[in-house]
Amino acid sequence: MHVHILADSGSDLPLSFFEHKNTSFIPLRVQLGNKDYEDLKEIEPIEVYHYMREGKVVKTSQASPETIRNRFLELAKQNKPSLYIAFSSELSGTYQTAMMIRQEVLEEYPDFPLEIIDSKCASLGYGLAVQFALKLSEQGQSLQEMSSSVKEYCQHMEHIFTVDQLDYLLRGGRISKTQAFIGGLLNIKPLLHVDKGRLIPLEKVRGKKKLYRRIIELMEERGDDFKEKTLAISHGDDLEAVEELKKMIEDHFQPKEVYVNIIGSAIGAHSGPGTLAVFFLNSSFHHELL
Template sequence: MRNVQIITDSTSDLSLELLKTNNIDVVPLYVVFEEHTYKDGIEITTEDLYKKVNDTGELPKTSAPTPGDFHEVFKYHIEQNKDILYMGLSSQLSTTIQNAKIAASEFPEGRIEIIDSLNLSAGIGLLALKAVDLTKEGLNVQQIAAKIREQLPKVKTFFAVNTLEYLQKGGRCSSVQSFIGNMLKIRPILKLVDGKIILHQKTRGKREKTLNALIEEILKDKDLIDLDRMIVNHSLAPEDAVYLKEELEKALSIKEIVFLKAGCVISSHSGPQTVGVMYNVR
């Protein structure tokens, strides 16, 4: 039986250390500022992105890897006599999955499994780490893909957004909503549902109130949460993310809470001081 190579895209937000330790390969999305195009996480960092936004007053565009980008990565691993399991950014948010399927169709049937995560950011990362766990059980690529597909509706992804400005600039809410929201200090809690980002809850007032509302929301699943692994993710909000991590560790007997920094794609839509929590339910 051939070894299975796990591949994801750069929106999974897994750290270089985790990617290396778990032998996960990544196909980067693109970040576009006017005439300049950068590979997410390779040619531009989140800090670079925010600096460019501050300098220009404009948000970048993001674009999917091309079928050619996928073909190059897939070809390398196929030539290493590996089967491939790829999972990427929700098809409701990007053409990334579509382009991966186009590339996969150029290889022998059964060698590449493409999974639409119906998620984003470290929600994808959580699935990728689960796939790595399954490779260690000696399962083949089809068996792993089947188990991951069963897992898709069990992944919960929440984000607490500090400002509506980036959502407004990215077309996620109107300028009037953004103005009123910022005047009233409204901080949304967003949730992934069926591969789409929805407004789950509005909070007002101090930042701590928003974080506690997010914790309260997560603890509604207290008796259902898979305690093996949870992810706390942030975009230039390390103190808030540490607070979330510590409070969740107090409330739940989680074996591992993975602490990550959000990449350019999620940051370009959510803005600085965004925090996220991703976990599985049984």
């Protein structure tokens, strides 16, 4: 029996990915005005970015405990081996909630084989890990083997990204006021990365061309064997920037594949329009399925 894969909308994978019979989607929640929406299921990212460009505040919250519980119970009744790869616990409370619900469900179904991983990843860095897990499931790996492999994969995932305005990250409590102030000086574009699941400012670069060149340099410093690997780019409704950066990456590295998708509402509400992020495995990770 293949292991069932669960992931939430912090993975920034399209809903079409979850049409696979061996996957389940758990939406985070987005609030516009006084109305709550389930990310991707009830609201599209484009709507959120439009709302933000008008200067309006978008709020987010973790996945509904009821949604998580119902999905766990459905799988428990089938006694189906399941692996939930969760959005970084440093950015959402969904992982902690899922762990509590797991204990509740196991009290009723003590033999239910369910593992939960804190990916410590975000956006398509997390999404690539979910895609990797599905490959492992299709190869027939056991739940324990998959859990170990996916944890290692996540530990080696690099996130390099830039935002158009640090104010959005500040508003959502993702960075400090000092970091936002420094980043906003002289129209300097910040580069950030993810360290142990947290967003960390890396350096500041002036000018878009220099910014893209620096991203390429960081990829060279941190990764290798790109011809054998799938990379990913996610964006806050800026396809023109994606195409420019994607071409530079393809010309420089000739990667196996560059997977592109828009940043979903739950993350985009904090990073804002114009965000651009690159994800790749660092040089210390090697696996025959890549």
